[in-house]
Amino acid sequence: MSNDLPLTPEDVEEIASILAKSSYDVLDIETSRFRLRVKRSGEGFTQEWSPIGGEETKTVASAVEPEVEAEKDGLLVIKPPLPGTFYRAPQPGAPPYVEVGDKVTPDTVVAIIETMKLMNPVHAGVAGEIVEIVPDNAQAIEAHTVLMKVKPA
Structure with missing residues (x-):
């Protein structure tokens, strides 16, 4: 499975917008393909996701690998x-x-x-x-x- 987030940039922006308008600090989304956690962090948000499938699930953090x-x-x-x-x-x-x-x-x-x-x-x-x-x-x-x-x- 690719290490790319299986959502479009527009999908992620819409999720962040929903969270910004809510009183929640964390939003967890789980589908048959992936789990996404978007968390309020100061003025913005951080994201963490992991693909789902097979026996091995690899967590990919939102940290940028330079x-x-x-x-x-x-x-x-x-x-x-x-x-x-x-x-x-x-x-x-x-x-x-x-x-x-x-x-x-x-x-x-x-x-x-x-x-x-x-x-x-x-x-x-x-x-x-x-x-x-x-x-x-x-x-x-x-x-x-x-x-x-x-x-x-």
Whole structure:
């Protein structure tokens, strides 16, 4: 089974809209093909889904697995595979996930990309030290935009 969410972007946007208009914080949907959980998170939503079928069910979290590429200067760049709005912190007024000079591991959350009102955490995908944060907070970005540069550990 594909790791892509078996819903269209419009379906997910409609689900987020329904949840935004309700007093609920979590919405669980289960069909014969998948289970989807949409959860209120600050100003937006996070999603988690898993395919259903066969004996083995694999959970796919909404965290964004970044592309990590090496540059000529030896630094690694972190790029998200999806477009949206780049946020450095989990909510307005909260401290940023990372600052220049911070050490990260592959599992460190470094940012959030909001796409269709869903908040998608971005992990570093690499171990090292953050040397540059490229976009401004709350800046709209395209897929594959360089978010951060990392000096490998």
